[in-house]
Amino acid sequence: MKPDHLAIIMDGNGRWAKARGLPRLAGHKAGVEALRRAVRLVGEREIKWLTVYAFSSENWTRPAAEITGLMGLLRHFVRSDLAELHGSGVRIHFIGSREGIEPDILKLLQDAENLTAQNTRMNLVIAFNYGARDEILRAAKALARAVSDGECGVDDIDGCAFEKHLDTTGIPDPDLIIRTSGEQRLSNFLMWQAAYSEFVFLDSHWPDFDASVLDDALAQFAKRERRFGGTTAVNLVSS
Structure with a gap:
């Protein structure tokens, strides 16, 4: 079996x-290349939803030069890859x-969503300026206002x-969450939505993400029995 939604x-x-004696921005650039590979590989495996944690609401505390570099990479990714993603x-x-x-980044986000709104082969969800606690607080405030x-x-x-x-309204909960680089925590990512997700923690760093890394994680997921709080294993993902 395989997940319908991979995060x-x-x-x-x-x-x-x-580890390579390079500046941090070089690692982020390599990470963008890994993202491109991941989108292609996930699409080839016919997984309908891919969510990636690109920039958390806590990342604004990083050094100003690093944030500037990250925003530049985001701009470049959207501008250079949008046509290909749309065409795919x-x-x-x-x-x-x-x-x-x-404002220019906000317009890029909106334009990307609008351009691709009718596409159906695959969904790429990018968590940007995202934090699960912030998302839950915003949802609670919206409900309080409604009352x-x-x-x-x-x-x-x-x-x-x-x-x-929630920000994810209309998006299915992730079946599988992968975290690279050996850390074993959610780090404020999809805390509501991950209630019954399976987790695979990988030692390899994100820039090294490739087909073998992905397939290893998917093989681990295929062996899991998903119980969703009950006593009987339930398979709610596609084969």
Whole structure:
């Protein structure tokens, strides 16, 4: 079996660069190349959804020069790859807060989503300026405003109502979450959505992500029994 939705915490760009005596930005550039490979490989394996953790809401605390470099890489990726992704039938979604984002970047995000909105072969979800705690707080505030405005009552709030206010509304929960570079934590990524996700933690750094790394993770996932809180294993992913 394979996942319908694969999510990846792309970790290890800096450590990859340090091991080679290179500046951190060189690691981030190599990470962008790894992202290009990942999108192609996931598409070849007919996995419908790929979500990547590109830039967290906490990453703004990094050195100014590194942030400037990362924003430049984002601009370049969207501008240079958008036509190819669109031509390949990839629909692009961005999740995360849009507040405080530079106007030219915000326009790039919106243009990418609008251009690819009708594509159906594959969905690429990019978590940018994203933090799960921030997402959950924004959803809670939206529901509080709805109650205050009389649009719904407190007793009307359930899991489905809450999910409609998350950034991922309309997006299925991830079946498998991969994290590279040996760390074994979520780091504020999809905390609501990952309630029943399977996890695979890989020692390799993100810039080294290739077909063998992906297939190893998928092979591990194929051996899992998914229980979803019950006592009987349930297979809810495609074969």
